[in-house]
Amino acid sequence: MTAAPKRTLLGTESGIATRQRVYETEEGVIVESTDQYELSRKSVLFEDIVLVTYHREIGLTYMIVLTAIEFTFLAIAGISYANGAPLGAAAAIASIALPILIAIIIRAVMKVDVVSIFGRRSHAKIHYSFRKRRAREVYGRICHQARQAQRVPEEISQPQSAE
Amino acid sequence: MLSPATSRQRDIAVQYEGPQCPRCGARLTTDWIRTGTIICPDCDRPFEATAFNPAPPKLHVAEAVGTTVGETNACANHARNAATTNCARCGLFICALCDMNIGTGSYCPACFERIRSDGSLPTVAKKTRDYSAMARVSAIVGLLFVVAFVGPLFGILSLYYQSKARKQRREIGEDPWSAGMVFVMLLAILEIVGGGAMIAFLLYGLFFSK
Numbered sequence: 001m002t003a004a005p006k007r008t009l010l011g012t013e014s015g016i017a018t019r020q021r022v023y024e025t026e027e028g029v030i031v032e033s034t035d036q037y038e039l040s041r042k043s044v045l046f047e048d049i050v051l052v053t054y055h056r057e058i059g060l061t062y063m064i065v066l067t068a069i070e071f072t073f074l075a076i077a078g079i080s081y082a083n084g085a086p087l088g089a090a091a092a093i094a095s096i097a098l099p100i101l102i103a104i105i106i107r108a109v110m111k112v113d114v115v116s117i118f119g120r121r122s123h124a125k126i127h128y129s130f131r132k133r134r135a136r137e138v139y140g141r142i143c144h145q146a147r148q149a150q151r152v153p154e155e156i157s158q159p160q161s162a163e
Numbered sequence: 164m165l166s167p168a169t170s171r172q173r174d175i176a177v178q179y180e181g182p183q184c185p186r187c188g189a190r191l192t193t194d195w196i197r198t199g200t201i202i203c204p205d206c207d208r209p210f211e212a213t214a215f216n217p218a219p220p221k222l223h224v225a226e227a228v229g230t231t232v233g234e235t236n237a238c239a240n241h242a243r244n245a246a247t248t249n250c251a252r253c254g255l256f257i258c259a260l261c262d263m264n265i266g267t268g269s270y271c272p273a274c275f276e277r278i279r280s281d282g283s284l285p286t287v288a289k290k291t292r293d294y295s296a297m298a299r300v301s302a303i304v305g306l307l308f309v310v311a312f313v314g315p316l317f318g319i320l321s322l323y324y325q326s327k328a329r330k331q332r333r334e335i336g337e338d339p340w341s342a343g344m345v346f347v348m349l350l351a352i353l354e355i356v357g358g359g360a361m362i363a364f365l366l367y368g369l370f371f372s373k
Contacts, residue, residue, distance in 0.1 A: 007336055040291075053211060054210065
């Protein structure tokens with residue numbers, strides 16, 4: 001039996017309905033996405049990489065959804081208080097919105113670092129919400145690996161001349 | 164297609180056709196694929212990029228020796244090239260130059276264009292069943308319905324999916340005995356034992372209590 005190729009988890013990307021895990025192997029990057037009970041696996045080979053990008057974003061969908069939930073809880077608390085509910089009860093309802101508010105503030109301050117890898121046939125995206133240094137490191141490592149894989153044979157075989 | 168700099172037309176790639184703006188998904192033409200900070204021509208937002216120039220895949224095009232029976236078949240589009248395969252859709256003999264194989268079978272350029280425009284081109288992604296998720300869900304459903312005496316059935320189902328998941332994980336080089344897997348296994352065993360005990364207790368009550 002042949003040994004399974006070693007792979008290391010680089011990061012994940014989660015959408016509303018999708019969840020992707022991105023792994024690094026010797027040959028390239030593997031994107032494993034889960035769609036209900038189906039695992040879909042595609043790879044971006046280092047020798048096929050055309051563009052690697054890095055940017056920081058807030059994530060509009062995330063912010064809109066969280067803000068909507070936040071306002072819903074605050075509205076329920078406000079309406080309850082206006083209709084004669086005790087202040088404690090209204091405050092308890094409003095307090096549910098507190099973790100959401102914290103999440104919104106954290107996202108607005110920290111943002112998400114996104115590393116995108118575009119190959120000739122497929123692409124991969126990795127999100128880093130907190131590990132900024134790791135995002136930079138992965139960006140650098142993918143670029144390095146792609147550079148190594150795409151070196152022309154002469155460049156590899158040619159001995160470096162002594163200056 | 165997005166033309167460089169001047170065009171404001173939004174062209175979001177539905178099927179992956181090459182590098183895109185990581186922010187808005189607009190396709191980037193070769194002029195925009197470069198190293199440094201790029202400002203997307205479509206959304207005007209910047210991103211850092213490192214461009215590469217991968218070497219085109221090396222093709223070995225053999226020359227056709229002859230076209231008579233018993234000798235090498237010639238490519239339908241290049242009479243001087245020997246055919247290496249035939250199109251999976253129309254059966255035409257094609258050489259390495261015409262072979263449009265993106266990992267989903269060999270097609271001649273005409274058929275490739277047609278199925279691509281139809282949107283029926285099979286995906287390059289390899290699809291498998293996520294047995295870990297199936298084992299997890301079976302265990303949870305079993306736990307929820309343990310009072311309905313179907314817990315043991317779901318427990319057994321969960322164990323079956325777990326054995327498949329372990330095999331799958333071994334194949335892809337992951338630890339088959341992760342903490343999550345062990346937890347789900349314990350849950351499934353608990354459902355089988357607990358549910359079995361409940362059924363046994365019920366049966367005892369029905370038939371042997373007097």
